[in-house]
Amino acid sequence: MKKFKMVFLLLSVLFFLSLPSNIWAHGKEGHKSLKKEKKREHWAAPVEEIKRVNPVEKTLRSIQNGKKLFLNNCSGCHGLTARGDGPDAEFLEPTPTDLKAMAGHHSDGDQAWKITNGKDPMPAWGDMFSENQVWDIVNFIQSLKKNH
Ligand code: HEC
Known part of the structure; x- marks a missing residue:
């Protein structure tokens, strides 16, 4: 004892x-x-997904629908202007990506795959959205490029 x-x-x-x-x-x-x-680990979609052609035209309507979905579902982490600075961003590791800076640097297919599948701590959205909705969001993100 x-x-x-x-x-x-x-x-x-x-x-x-x-x-x-x-x-x-x-x-x-x-x-x-x-x-x-801690360096951000590179996150890449499978090659065949990167090459996938976006079936949804980048019309104003698609972009505005994507923006609405983005503001309602993604801005908490990625921020209202998609700069990766939403109110939840400081609690996450790795921090949410600055999607405005990323606009135009990754293919539509790459982004659609990442949104659909997620990567901890980012949720997968494949069950939440239809494929067309995912492409609308991609169209919105890519549209941020010209405002650089
Ligand atoms: C809970 C917080 C959170 C939410 C909500 C969230 N994300 Fe993310 N997102 C992240 C984080 C964190 C990363 C970085 C992951 C990494 O690089 O390992 C990321 C990365 C991404 C990327 C990849 C950027 C690249 O090319 O590397 C895209 C695209 C993206 N998010 C889009 C979205 C969209 C669209 C939504 C809403 C439908 C969304 N995210 C909702 C946290 C979030």
Whole structure:
């Protein structure tokens, strides 16, 4: 029994000794620099999806529908202007992508696949939207390019 107490005491001491470093590591500054160090892992759609032709024309109607869907479903993370700065963004790792900066750099098929399938912490939207709705959102995101 005595031996048990000693082991417990030793473990407690070790635990408290380890505390300060934990606290510092999760302090505001520490967390920030840690975030910066972490490089964003490249997220690529399968090649055949990247090459997929967008069947929905980039009409004003499609873009406006996409914008409505975006504001209702995506802006919490990606921000109202799609700059990756929505109210939930600071709690996420990795942070939501700046989709305005991304507009025009990835093919329509690439974006549609990413929206449909998601990637933690971004949800998959394939069950939420019809294919045409996904293309409408893609058309909206790509339309942000000319406002650079
Ligand atoms: C819970 C927060 C969250 C929501 C809601 C969300 N996203 Fe994302 N999204 C993310 C994060 C985080 C990433 C970055 C994932 C990565 O790179 O690992 C991302 C990445 C993306 C990308 C990929 C950019 C690229 O090419 O690398 C697209 C496109 C995208 N989101 C579109 C959308 C659309 C459209 C919606 C709404 C239908 C949406 N997202 C909703 C968090 C979110």
